[in-house]
Amino acid sequence: MTSVKALAGTGISYSFLKTLKATELTALIKSGFAAFDQPISQGFVAPKINRNVDLYRIFYTIDINHPQFTEPQPQVLSGLLMIPGLLAEDTQEERTLPLAIYNHGTLFNRQLPPSKVVFEEDQEWAMGSYETLINIGLFANNGYAMIASDYVGCGNNFSFLHEAYGVKEPTSEAIIGLLEASRKLMPMLGVNPAQLFLNGWSQGGMNTQWAVQQLETLQIPVTTAAVSSPFNELQETAKWWLSQGSNNPVSPAEPAPWLSLCVGILISSYESWYDLNGLFNALIKDEVIPNGKDSEGNVIRNDAKVTYREILNRFAQYGDSAVKFDSSFSNYSWAVNIIRDGFKFETTIPGFTPADMLINGALETEIGIQFLQKLESISPRYWTYGTPLKAWYGLSDEALPPDLVAPGMKDKGGPLVTLVPVNGASHRQTFLNSLLASPLNPKGGTDQNLIDWFASFRKASPAVPTLVAASDHLIVKSEDFGVLAVLLNVEQQQGERAMHLQIVRTRQDGRSELIGTLGGTTASANQLQSLGSARVLLQVGDQLKFKLLSTNGITSDTFIIAIQKREQDSGFNVNLKNTGTNQAGSLQFSILPQPNIFKAIDVVAAPQSEVNNGLLQLSQGQKLNLEITTDCAFINRLGFVQLNTDPLTGLVVNTVGKENIAISSTRFKDEIDTLLDPGFQISTGGRQISSNLDWIVGQDGIYAPVLITPQGNVFCGAAGGIGSEQMRMLGQNIIGFEDLIGQYSDYDWNDVVFEIKSIS
The missing domain is CATH 2.60.120 (Jelly Rolls)
Structure with missing residues (x-):
């Protein structure tokens, strides 16, 4: 298993996943690409990758506002960071890289988002999202770093919150939050981000529009953005999916049966996130789905009498694991076939189209109207972009008719929006054409792919x-x-x-x-x-x-x-x-x-952003040189304790075989001599000027300084610790203690001062 490193005090942690060699990445994309392209084989060629890539999983914290919370609550989300390797002609100094954000499309398995594009399972590596993998390869080939949010309710957050599918606010916050976390982490990994680009497909195209709008509001510069098959007119798209008289007049394709799964996820998400109680049951039939045939012509019998409401509710809550791993679904071969064919985009099961699952007249009810109104109110089309944005849309898209993309983006998007209609392209073909510009000929557009289009905005010196x-x-x-x-x-x-x-x-x-x-x-x-x-x-x-x-x-x-x-x-x-x-x-x-x-000294100081928080983030084997300065009458003792985090009591000393000891407790004071790290202790004071001491760290962890006075007072240099008010952070890795309390104190903070001078 990969180890997780925390940038303590930042709400950010990360794990190094793997370095994928260029040859290995090429092979993975080729195999995944073949599976992705097989149903629509149109001559697209999987790209050859010329750079190794380092992959990281990032965990970051944002405040989430959900109806189940009385006020916004912090939630830990996950995402992917890709840093491309160096080519022979590169130099080590050339680590200022453009940064691309990729926003993925709909996932039928919410536990395999971008940060699980390669994941460790039984000591073997396996592929997750093919679309993310292709983006990784193409952006790496062209020298971009790349990040991809798992979104809320996916990845690390899968078990804690309902998926925010098509839900604007938490989705935008998840993407911006990952960008915030990445800009803190990347310099720690030796990479400086410069110029920002965004790309997204399908659901991710919609999410990209929302993210660009939010970034523009925050006045964070975006160089340019690209979207393919972007959902734009949300109310009209939902009506078309459900064959409910959308204003869209013409479409060469019928709504794909696999959209039933998308509709189930969408309705369930809106009920959860927009507090539309009862929406799912008001819209989805509680009727048994009829028998049908799979894509190979085999009869699929619904012997278990699965209802629309039952399977879609389970799927919306748990994704494909609801039928693959839930024992109560173990004999539902019919349901398994729906999921299998849904992944292949080949479902031919009669009676399982989006229109079949909707209760007649449901969208005309009070709650149905509220659902449609909410879709309309957050449609991305209500925006005039200040960022150049290019949109690819397929003229035979079975999930998104062209008339539900072009008019809204053309009329509302402003002069910086460029539309690329792709002749004869399905949903997936549109995605591939945006990345590879081959072999389909855009109708009235350009054959330039988004990588080349991005390159036209790249600067030699941002x-x-x-x-x-x-x-x-x-x-x-x-x-x-x-x-x-x-x-x-x-x-x-x-x-x-x-x-x-x-x-x-x-x-x-x-x-x-x-x-x-x-x-x-x-x-x-x-x-x-x-x-x-x-x-x-x-x-x-x-x-x-x-x-x-x-x-x-x-x-x-x-x-x-x-x-x-x-x-x-x-x-x-x-x-x-x-x-x-x-x-x-x-x-x-x-x-x-x-x-x-x-550098390393900055990582050590990462937890010190909080008020009066003298924590140090240290690694086993690090050698620290400390300069200790004193100007006081007493001989005090200075040492360090290694801390962990307890969900109930906060920072604690984790003692072997014993109950954790909170640093705010009297027990911490009483047992301090046994808790101090044996690798570093010094008695200092008595008008000494300065002394120098080395410390070789014994274990990875977060450490807090502790001052013990001859009167028996214990001052812990961590926020919330016993006596923490007797410490001041003078700056990064420079900490001063005051050894007298209250009215006896002169508040000069120079009784014991230590500074980390170097780290090796």
């Missing part, structure tokens, strides 16, 4: 994000998508008490997140002063803001800030004066753009 000053904050701007790392370095601190700031990233939608802390210690009698620095990663459109952190941990805006452009470089000097009572002082710091590629 615009580098820059910082622009406003009155009290800075903004990251660029014509292209990208990320920008900046170094904040304290130059001077004055005042009776040490000042500390929260570094805040505010996104275009107004949501803010803490991404670091900055400050220093007060100057001592020995003129000893520790000043912090922090390196943070921002995205185009982000605002960099600050909050003042008081001695009791309360934040405020009681300060005056002046931001001045530096003449010698592209950075800024900032002077911040505290105007609050009893804490007058000032903090001067510089802000300077940095290379985006992060």
Whole structure:
């Protein structure tokens, strides 16, 4: 099994899946392509891949708003990240890559989304989504990194939430959330994303339109986007599927029988996500499906008397596993054949068309009308794009008639939308033609594929994000998508008490997140002063803001800030004066753009974005060099404890053979001597100036510093830990402790200060 690594404090974790060699990837695509193309063999040729690819599964957290929740709840979603390997002519420095988002089509097995395109099962590798695999190969061939969301209710989230099929809000949030997570992770993996491209097929074409609209709203630059067989007129499409008098007048194809499965998923999803209680039973017949014949002419008998409502409800809830692995369906050979032929797109079973499953007159009922109104209200066509967008649609598409694509996109999409009608193309042929532009001839369009079209927008040197000053904050701007790392370095601190700031990233939608802390210690009698620095990663459109952190941990805006452009470089000097009572002082710091590629010391600091969170993310065998500075009367002890996460009590020490010990508990204090990591402990103080110590980490994990005073007080340097208020984050991997409590404290935070100087 693959191991999962966490970027603690970010809500992101990831696992390296596999490096697929170019020859191996070519073979996988060829075999998968043959199965995908077999029913419609039109001479398409599977591409040969010339690059190895590294595949990662990303887990990320977003807040989900669902009727079952009283307020938005955090949910862990999953997605795929592909990073192409180097060619002989490439150099190691050429790791600034365009980033493509691929949005997949309808899945009949929600447990095989993009992040399971190759997955480990019984120590063997097997293929998941063919369409994702083809996109991986083509984008890798052309030097793109690629991400693909599993969507809500698929992949990692399969067991927790109903699939959000055709549901706008959580789908868009899942795609944007993966982009957010990827822009944090990729620099940690040595890759800098620049220029953003989107592609999607079928359901993914609709999702791509929604994602582009959301990105435009957030003012995140998108270079261009492509969609093939995109659902656009949702209400009219649903009516056509159900043969209920759509306004679409002409279609060369009849609705495919496999659309019955799609309709079942759609109706069930809308009941769940849009709180349309009773919708599924109001629309789907509770009648036995008649016997029929499979695609080979064999009689399929419905001896188990399966009803439309029964099989579609199970399928909507569980996907194909409902019939493959559910023991109560083990004798339903008829149902298994539906799923088998549904995957092949060859279903010929009479009595199982979308129109057959609908209760007569159901769409004219109150709840049926609500369903149609919701479809209409979220149709992607209500948008004028500021992004160049090209749409391929098949003139013989059995899932999406051309008149349900072209008019809406042409009339509403604006001048940047280009339509490519593909003569004689089915649903799958349209997808292949958009990627390969062969062998079908577009009718009145172009034979250029989307990879070549994207290439026409590629830049040899994408615009580098820059910082622009406003009155009290800075903004990251660029014509292209990208990320920008900046170094904040304290130059001077004055005042009776040490000042500390929260570094805040505010996104275009107004949501803010803490991404670091900055400050220093007060100057001592020995003129000893520790000043912090922090390196943070921002995205185009982000605002960099600050909050003042008081001695009791309360934040405020009681300060005056002046931001001045530096003449010698592209950075800024900032002077911040505290105007609050009893804490007058000032903090001067510089802000300077940095290379985006992060190093091991940045990974160690990943958990430190939270207020007063001195956690370190360490790996077994790492050698850390710590510089320890003290200016206090006491001899204190400094050590570290390894932590885990308990779902009930938060951060805990996981003791072997014993109950976990919460870091906020008195037991943690009482047993601290047995909990400290034996690899690092030091007694320090007594007006020492500084000392240096190496530490070789014994185990992978998250570690928190602990200070033990001669009075027996225990201060744990992790948010929520016992005595955590006695610690301050001065910056990235720079942590200061105050060893006196309450009225006896001078809040200089210089009694014990440690900084990680190097990692090997």
